[in-house]
Amino acid sequence: MNDRRGRPSRRRQGSGGPAVRDIDVSVLRNTVARLIVEANYNIPADILDALRDAVTREESPLGRRTLEQLVRNYEIAAAERVPVCQDSGLAVVMLEAGQDVHWTGGSVQDAIYEGIREGITSGYLRWSVTGDPTRVLKTAGSDMPGVIHIELVPGADVKITVASKGFGAENMSALRMFVPADGVPAITDFVVETVDRAGANACPPIIVGVGVGGTFETAALLAKKAVLRPIDVRHSRPDLCRLEGELLARVNDLGIGPQGLGGRVTALGVNIEVYPTHIAGLPVAVNLGCHSTRRISTTL
Amino acid sequence: MSVIQLNYADGIAEADLDRLRAGDSVELTGHVISLRDASAARLARALQAGEPPPVSLENRILYAVGPSPAKPGQIIGSAGPTTTARMARFFPAIFAAGVRGIIGKGELHGDEMAPFVAHRAVYFAAIGGLGALLAKQISSATVVAYDDLGPEALFALEIHTFPAVVIIDRHGGNFHETARAPWRRTE
Numbered sequence: 001m002n003d004r005r006g007r008p009s010r011r012r013q014g015s016g017g018p019a020v021r022d023i024d025v026s027v028l029r030n031t032v033a034r035l036i037v038e039a040n041y042n043i044p045a046d047i048l049d050a051l052r053d054a055v056t057r058e059e060s061p062l063g064r065r066t067l068e069q070l071v072r073n074y075e076i077a078a079a080e081r082v083p084v085c086q087d088s089g090l091a092v093v094m095l096e097a098g099q100d101v102h103w104t105g106g107s108v109q110d111a112i113y114e115g116i117r118e119g120i121t122s123g124y125l126r127w128s129v130t131g132d133p134t135r136v137l138k139t140a141g142s143d144m145p146g147v148i149h150i151e152l153v154p155g156a157d158v159k160i161t162v163a164s165k166g167f168g169a170e171n172m173s174a175l176r177m178f179v180p181a182d183g184v185p186a187i188t189d190f191v192v193e194t195v196d197r198a199g200a201n202a203c204p205p206i207i208v209g210v211g212v213g214g215t216f217e218t219a220a221l222l223a224k225k226a227v228l229r230p231i232d233v234r235h236s237r238p239d240l241c242r243l244e245g246e247l248l249a250r251v252n253d254l255g256i257g258p259q260g261l262g263g264r265v266t267a268l269g270v271n272i273e274v275y276p277t278h279i280a281g282l283p284v285a286v287n288l289g290c291h292s293t294r295r296i297s298t299t300l
Numbered sequence: 301m302s303v304i305q306l307n308y309a310d311g312i313a314e315a316d317l318d319r320l321r322a323g324d325s326v327e328l329t330g331h332v333i334s335l336r337d338a339s340a341a342r343l344a345r346a347l348q349a350g351e352p353p354p355v356s357l358e359n360r361i362l363y364a365v366g367p368s369p370a371k372p373g374q375i376i377g378s379a380g381p382t383t384t385a386r387m388a389r390f391f392p393a394i395f396a397a398g399v400r401g402i403i404g405k406g407e408l409h410g411d412e413m414a415p416f417v418a419h420r421a422v423y424f425a426a427i428g429g430l431g432a433l434l435a436k437q438i439s440s441a442t443v444v445a446y447d448d449l450g451p452e453a454l455f456a457l458e459i460h461t462f463p464a465v466v467i468i469d470r471h472g473g474n475f476h477e478t479a480r481a482p483w484r485r486t487e
Contacts, residue, residue: 060483062325062465066427069463077378077432085431086368086378086451124377126368126451168383168406168428200476201383201406203428255483259427260407261465262479292429 020102021156023300025111028103028160031298032115035162036091037123039294040083043074046230047207047293050268054205054258063263067205070258070291084292088125089164091116091146092224100156109148116146128167149221158300163228169206169288172198175220178282187212187284188247194286195251195267200260203290205268207231208251211285213275222273223287228295231269244270303327305461311359312400317422320466322473326424327461332363332403334455335394337386339446343454344390347397354445355454357397361424363459364404366451367441368431376441376457378431381405384423388412395419403464407476416468423468425476437462 051071058064077084093112105111120127131142153159174194178186191210198206209227211219234241247270257263268291277283306316308330320326333355335343347353364384368377384404391402392415401421405428408416416423426434437460445454467475 062323065325069427069430069433073430073433076436080432082371082374082432082435083368083378085429086366086380087382087431088368124369124371126366126377128451166429171383199407200425200428201385203405253485255480255485257479257483259405259425259465260476260479261425262481262483264483290429 019156020100021098022102022104023158024105025103025108026105027300028108028158029111029115029118031160031300032093032112032162033118033122035160035296035298036116036119036125036164039162039164039296040088040123040125041081042078043084043292044230044295046232047268047291048074050231051205051291054265054268058258058263058265060257060261060263062261063258063265066258066261067265074292083123083125084294085166086126087166087168088120088128089166089294090129090170092163092165093146093148094161094163095148095150096153096159097150098155098157099152101158108150112148113144113146120145159297160300161228161295161297163293163295166203166290166292169198169202169290172202173223173285173287175216175283175285177216178284180280180282182282184243186282188243188250190284191247191270191286192250192254194288195256196254198288199256202288203292204256204260205258205265205291207289207293208247208267208270209287209289210247210270210272211287212272212283213277214283215277216283218275219283219285220287222275223285226271226273227287227289227293229271229273231271235272240272240274244272305329312361317400317420318470320422320469321471322466322469322475323479324466326464326466328361328403328424328464329460329462330361330458332361332457332459333357333444334365334367334453334457335362335387335402336364336366336382336452338449338452339454340387340390340394342446342449344393347393353397355456357394357399360399361401361403362394362399363457364402367435367455368451370441374435376435376438379435379438380429380431381426384408385412388415391415391421392418395421403462408468409474409477413468413474417472420470421468422466422470424464425467426462426464434462
């Protein structure tokens with residue numbers, strides 16, 4: 001990696017401390033800009049594979065026709081380098097930043113915002129953000145055109161994940177605070193209920209991200225991480241891996257099918273993420289992702 | 301699977317709308333005007349204030365879409381449907397001005413469906429997330445009003461063999477309310 005002046009970023013030795021790695025924020029800006037464009041032109045391979053497989057499994061003729069058109073859409077977008085969907089979403093940028101990284105050249109947040117803006121412009125993506133969620137300020141533009149989550153991790157690497165979150169599915173997501181006695185059955189019922197209520201609006205076949213634990217906001221962030229996890233990666237805990245499979249079967253039994261036109265394939269995957277919580281609580285969040293849940297990661 | 305071709309030069313025939321049934325696959329060829337949250341709100345406000353619409357809505361079909369910017373050489377950027385339900389509250393005013401149908405995506409129930417029944421309008425669902433493919437079914441795109449709304453401006457679009465499914469028909473049918481049952485498995 002090179003910094004803004006073309007020099008390689010360097011690792012320097014502090015006085016007896018661990019090696020500190022300098023990274024110029026321009027590297028981050030350029031990477032975010034590149035990733036957001038790629039995410040919008042190419043849906044993840046695991047999702048495309050799942051859609052191709054769904055074509056062979058779907059029993060409803062209308063559902064099969066829909067899935068075939070979706071696959072064709074993704075082939076066109078990749079070949080012609082155009083956005084898979086006109087809703088290029090709200091950008092969500094997640095950093096797992098090594099604690100031994102020292103950022104130089106400016107603000108990390110500003111670099112990410114600039115990268116999003118640059119990617120949207122250079123990639124002919126739709127500007128889909130309003131500066132004022134209340135819409136009271138009629139002319140509000142935004143110098144914060146996305147959502148940033150930064151997590152500190154050991155080491156000197158930086159993993160960047162960029163997602164473009166369409167709001168058809170985002171709008172149908174839900175969070176509920178259960179109590180401990182409600183247990184796993186409550187999680188199951190809540191997931192099924194949320195998908196059932198979302199119906200066609202979430203653009204099925206969908207990806208379901210389930211976040212369980214922590215506090216109110218932890219559950220939501222876990223659900224976001226879950227919906228952005230590749231759908232061919234199962235949870236490492238055997239019971240949760242099994243629950244993911246059970247939930248996928250339950251959701252597909254709803255019969256919603258591709259685009260809510262009826263069929264076997266309502267979801268392509270269900271991913272669960274968990275975190276410890278209070279002895280009095282069981283927060284559960286369900287974040288839905290449309291069939292073009294756009295995400296891409298790289299490591300600096 | 302049979303697909304009904306719905307060709308109309310400018311405005312749609314009553315007889316064509318009458319014969320459609322919920323669940324029919326159609327391909328539309330003709331003229332549509334785009335609609336989105338901001339333009340729908342402004343259009344409905346103008347109509348309710350007794351102002352004429354900025355473009356004739358008589359016998360029109362509207363398409364709920366906010367396209368992405370066209371790349372050089374493109375007629376229009378990606379242009380798949382957006383969620384129709386968000387604009388449903390504006391439909392009574394818009395249908396009263398002569399609109400005969402909406403192309404969008406997602407489900408409409410209860411109060412969202414009522415204006416379709418009251419005005420005998422037809423709801424077509426296009427496939428959400430089909431933006432790159434559907435852009436190829438559009439042969440011309442011109443902003444006709446509300447330019448300041450960017451992707452939410454009113455675009456006049458010519459569509460060709462544009463794939464959609466009839467969801468709300470003129471005979472009380474709402475395909476999203478019946479489509480699941482044959483495929484639903486209960487414990």
